[in-house]
Amino acid sequence: MVSRALALDDRARATPLYPVCSPARAVVDAARDLRQLRPVRAIVAEAVQRGYADLTSLDEEIRRARRSRTALIRKAFEEVAAGTRSAPEAELRECLAGSSVLSEIHWNPRLLGADGTSLPTPDGYLADAAVALEVDSQEYHFRPADWTRTLDRHNELSRHGILVLHFTPAQIRREPRRVRRTVEDAYDSRRGVGATARVRVGQPSC
CATH class of the missing domain: 3.40.960.10 (VSR Endonuclease)
Incomplete structure (x- = not known):
């Protein structure tokens, strides 16, 4: 699926074929396409628990996305920031x-x-x-x-x-x-x- 972005990912990683976005951007973009809280919780918690993305980078990406379909990931992020890991x-x-x-x-x-x-x-x-x-x-x-x-x-x-x-x-x-x-x-x-x-x-x- 191809979607538009208002800003390119400045943490993207270069590959021989094309740039690959950072884990934080991938987490936020994936969560914005979901409509249920449970899978969003799982994605965010797994990313932090396994060290793919930290809270700072996730927070920056959520702020970048503003209020565009971010209600669920904002709630999941708040829970992970409070200490939950699943x-x-x-x-x-x-x-x-x-x-x-x-x-x-x-x-x-x-x-x-x-x-x-x-x-x-x-x-x-x-x-x-x-x-x-x-x-x-x-x-x-x-x-x-x-x-x-x-x-x-x-x-x-x-x-x-x-x-x-x-x-x-x-x-x-x-x-x-x-x-x-x-x-x-x-x-x-x-x-x-x-x-x-x-x-x-x-x-x-x-």
């Missing part, structure tokens, strides 16, 4: 955003133990109740090694006093109220008994 994580963030019970949720935070050692990074974390949130897809756990790695992460967080809650993308999508109620109840119960963990949220790695 479409299901963004859906969990949206599911919990309307809660009047929960405190701030740190998305993909850098957690440190009392001695400064790095701990596994959960998808979401409620620091004042030491509750971690994990989105687990069946595809990710298809191999035994992946399942073992998830168990190791769970046990390491639990060893430091953190309660880990697991949800599948299907649960988040089909039963958002039930998921939110589960997180709220766990949060309330942990705060109610004064649950603490010797864990702190560190500064994001550069």
